[in-house]
Amino acid sequence: MFEVKNEIDFTAAHEGLLIGLFDKPEKFSGILEKLDEKFEGQLTELVKAGDISAKFKNISKVHSFGKIAAKRIWFVGLGKEKEFNFERLSEALGKAYKAIKGSKLQECAVLLDSLTADSVDGLEAAHAVSETYALASYQFRGYKQKSNEPEKRVEKITVYSEKNDLEDIKASLTVGLAFGNGTNSARTLVNIPGNLLTAKDMAEYAQQLAAKYDFEVEILDKEEIEKLGMGAFLAVNQGSTEPPKMIVLKYQGKEQWQDVIGLVGKGITFDTGGYSIKTKAGIVGMKTDMGGAAAVLGAMEIIGELKPEQNVVSVIPSTDNMISGNAFKPDDVITSMSGKTIEVLNTDAEGRLVLADAVTYAKHHGAEYLIDVATLTGGVITALGLHTTGAMTNHETLYEQVLEASMEAGEPMWQLPLFEKDKERVRNSKVADLNNSPGSEGHAIVAGAFIGEFTEGTPWVHLDIAGTSTTSREHDLGPAGATGVMTRTLALFVERFEPIEK
Ligand code: BES
Ligand code: ZN
Ligand code: ZN
Numbered sequence: 185m186f187e188v189k190n191e192i193d194f195t196a197a198h199e200g201l202l203i204g205l206f207d208k209p210e211k212f213s214g215i216l217e218k219l220d221e222k223f224e225g226q227l228t229e230l231v232k233a234g235d236i237s238a239k240f241k242n243i244s245k246v247h248s249f250g251k252i253a254a255k256r257i258w259f260v261g262l263g264k265e266k267e268f269n270f271e272r273l274s275e276a277l278g279k280a281y282k283a284i285k286g287s288k289l290q291e292c293a294v295l296l297d298s299l300t301a302d303s304v305d306g307l308e309a310a311h312a313v314s315e316t317y318a319l320a321s322y323q324f325r326g327y328k329q330k331s332n333e334p335e336k337r338v339e340k341i342t343v344y345s346e347k348n349d350l351e352d353i354k355a356s357l358t359v360g361l362a363f364g365n366g367t368n369s370a371r372t373l374v375n376i377p378g379n380l381l382t383a384k385d386m387a388e389y390a391q392q393l394a395a396k397y398d399f400e401v402e403i404l405d406k407e408e409i410e411k412l413g414m415g416a417f418l419a420v421n422q423g424s425t426e427p428p429k430m431i432v433l434k435y436q437g438k439e440q441w442q443d444v445i446g447l448v449g450k451g452i453t454f455d456t457g458g459y460s461i462k463t464k465a466g467i468v469g470m471k472t473d474m475g476g477a478a479a480v481l482g483a484m485e486i487i488g489e490l491k492p493e494q495n496v497v498s499v500i501p502s503t504d505n506m507i508s509g510n511a512f513k514p515d516d517v518i519t520s521m522s523g524k525t526i527e528v529l530n531t532d533a534e535g536r537l538v539l540a541d542a543v544t545y546a547k548h549h550g551a552e553y554l555i556d557v558a559t560l561t562g563g564v565i566t567a568l569g570l571h572t573t574g575a576m577t578n579h580e581t582l583y584e585q586v587l588e589a590s591m592e593a594g595e596p597m598w599q600l601p602l603f604e605k606d607k608e609r610v611r612n613s614k615v616a617d618l619n620n621s622p623g624s625e626g627h628a629i630v631a632g633a634f635i636g637e638f639t640e641g642t643p644w645v646h647l648d649i650a651g652t653s654t655t656s657r658e659h660d661l662g663p664a665g666a667t668g669v670m671t672r673t674l675a676l677f678v679e680r681f682e683p684i685e686k
Contacts, residue, residue, distance in 0.1 A: 185340065186314060186357045192295065192344040194222060198254040200292040202280055204273075204299040205231075205238040206265045215297055215346060222251045237261050241276050241660070243283045254293065258284060268301045271594035273312045278320040278660035285321060285337055292338055296345035296353065306348035311360035313343060315672075318364025319661040324375040362489040366675060367668035370475075370482030374653060374666030378454030378471040383502035386451055386474065387429040390481060390500070394433055397488025404430035414501075414541040416520040420534040421503040423458060423511025428503035430545060431477075435487050435496045443683040444495045446551025446642075447484075447674060448542045450535045450558035451477030451502030458505050458531030459513050472666065473535070475653030476557035477502060482671030483678065492679045499546040501538035505531070517616050521545065522638055527613040530621035535560045536634040537620060543638040553582055553684070554644040555677070556635060557670050563627020564600075565651040573597040573652045573669065576632035579643035581684050586645045589677035595669055597647065600629050602636060610634045643684065 192215060203216065212220045212228060220227045227246070230236045236244040240263030247256055260280040262268055277299075284292055299309040321337045345353055373381065373389070387403045394401035406427045409418060414430070421428040431451070452473035456462060462470065477500040484498055512518070516528045518537075521544045526537065535558050546554060564574035573590070575597045577583040583599065590597045609622035610633045618637055622630050632646045652669040662668075 185361070186354070187340070187342045188350050188353050188357070189342060189344050190346060190350055192346070194219070194252040194254070196253055196293070196342070198291065198293040198342065199256070199289045200284055200287075201252075201254040201257045202284070202292055202294045203257060203259050204262045204276070204295070205236065205259045206262050206268070206301070207238045215295055219252070239263065240272065241279045243280055245283070262299070265301050269303050270308055270312060270592065273299060273304055273309060274316045274594055275660045277312055277316040281317055281320040281338070282660070285335070288336055289338055290336065291340045293342040293344060296343050297347050300347075306345055307352055307356040310343065310348070310353045310356035311363070313341070314357040314360035315364040316661065317341065318361055318368055322368045322371060322662050324372060324663070324665055359490060362486050363672050363675060366482040366486035366489070367671040369485050370478040370668035370671045371662070371666040373478040373481060374472050374475050374668070376471070378504060381453055381471075381474070382426045382504070383429040383451070383453060384426065386453065386477065386500065386502045387431050390431045390433055393481065393484060393488065397435070397485075399484065399488065400434035400436070402432040404432070412521055412545070413519065414521045414545070415518045416526060416537040417501050417503070417541040419512040419516065419518045419528065420505050420537050423506040423508040424504050426504055428501070430542070431500040431502060432545070432549060433484055433498045434549070435484065437491060437493045438495050441495055441550055444497055444550045444552050445678055445681060446546035446549070446554045447480045447496060447498040448539060448546050448554060448556040449477035449480030449498070449500045450474065450539055450556070450560065451500040452505055452535060452538065453502060454504040455532070455534065456506055458507055458511055458534065460530045460532040461507065462532060469654070472654050473559050474502065475559045475649055475666065475669070478666070479557045479649070479668065479670040479674060482668055483674035486671070486675035487678055490679065494678050494681055496678055497546060497549045497551050499542045499549070501542040503538065505534045520638070522640070524618055524637065525616040527616040527619040529619050533621040533631065536631050539635050540638045543635060547640075547642060552642065554639055554642050555586060555647065555674065556644070557647045557649060557674070559650045559653050560648045561628045561631045561650055563631070564648040567600065567628055568598055568651060570651045570655065571596065574628050574648035575599045576602050576629065576636070576646045577644065578602065578636055578639060579645070582643040583645050585681060586673070586677050589680060590673040593672035593676050595652075595673045600632065602629065602633050606630055607633045607636070610637060
């Protein structure tokens, strides 16, 4: 897929040569200067005349007229060097790959050194080159009889860099590709409809991951879930003909099973709302209610590829939320694995119920730090919109590490508060310890507060991705549909994690 070379070869007959350009290049320097010499200064002229634009994300295609063996040069505008960062590089590269793909190129070369600045070094740029390649060329094939042939895409990329060690670049390209592929796997899981991805299917997928990467795997079936007393998880499954699965994957990268990170993902394969049924407009798209589980599985794939020195247990409660004579109902009182009783006020607030038992079970498996990811509330969309994941925490230091990973991954998040008054609203029930829906004010916050009740002092960050897990529009880093959001943040967080002194 990727070939890396230290010396740029202007005699190589690449179909395309991709070059990054910062705004206001007074004069080409370095490798671009050499290239311009081949063109007898005409590239500089084209920049001056505005035919080649360095404006952020502008793509300028220039024929080489035989001055070099590569047929065409694709200049991608990187904007102002001062504003440049990894996220902007990824977006610009995504746009460039899409343009290149549109021109049906099957091979191209990239001048890596042209994509670097003080804020992004060669190795980070190499990561962006491969990650963005995977993300931008992602396609969900769907199920049409016709036209489900995969689109032609670039199959080989030569990366030229004079400034970096070849082996280092290769390693960064491998890491970037793992991040891109893991995210794409998460996207595919989310894009698959509920009839084709049941809890059983998700468990089988996890088993395949475990076999590939040598993870320890545990799939709890309904009987085992009953034995463990996971009454909150079971209540959500009660109306379904599909049995629930509690999916556990363990990755041990340290000698001792300590400093264990617990990743918990909401795995509702379809959310009808149950008896608190959704509207006919609101129910469409609810196949994506396992976006949290997908992010966790995507991150586990990256972890399996890169094998960081960390310990991770991931826990995914998976079921659909259906209606039938057996289904749970508003007013029901259920008992969670932790022993806490819950008054059900809204069967559509099912995510927090399955996550309650999953959090307890992650602790049972030794998780000392918890991150849960869930398409949990429409409220987070009202609060933060469609581009920002909502975060809540009981531990600021842990949150800082998650936030840092999210910024580096280009997956923005924003913290919402968990004040005592909102915790009290969750604890307000005449008949049980907790209620699952204390009213519509601050939906996202009370949902987070509810899950927080089950962490019982374990440092924890909750990520509500209801707004960010899918997008209705094609974007620089992929098509409309699932985004695979938080896959990269989780994987990066795990890779960089530093245990917190207790
Ligand atoms: N799965 C939904 C949240 C959701 C909404 C995800 C939109 C993706 C897009 C969740 O289970 C839900 O129904 N939440 C309710 C909670 C309410 C009933 C307390 C909500 O946010 O409206
Ligand atoms: Zn729901
Ligand atoms: Zn849901």
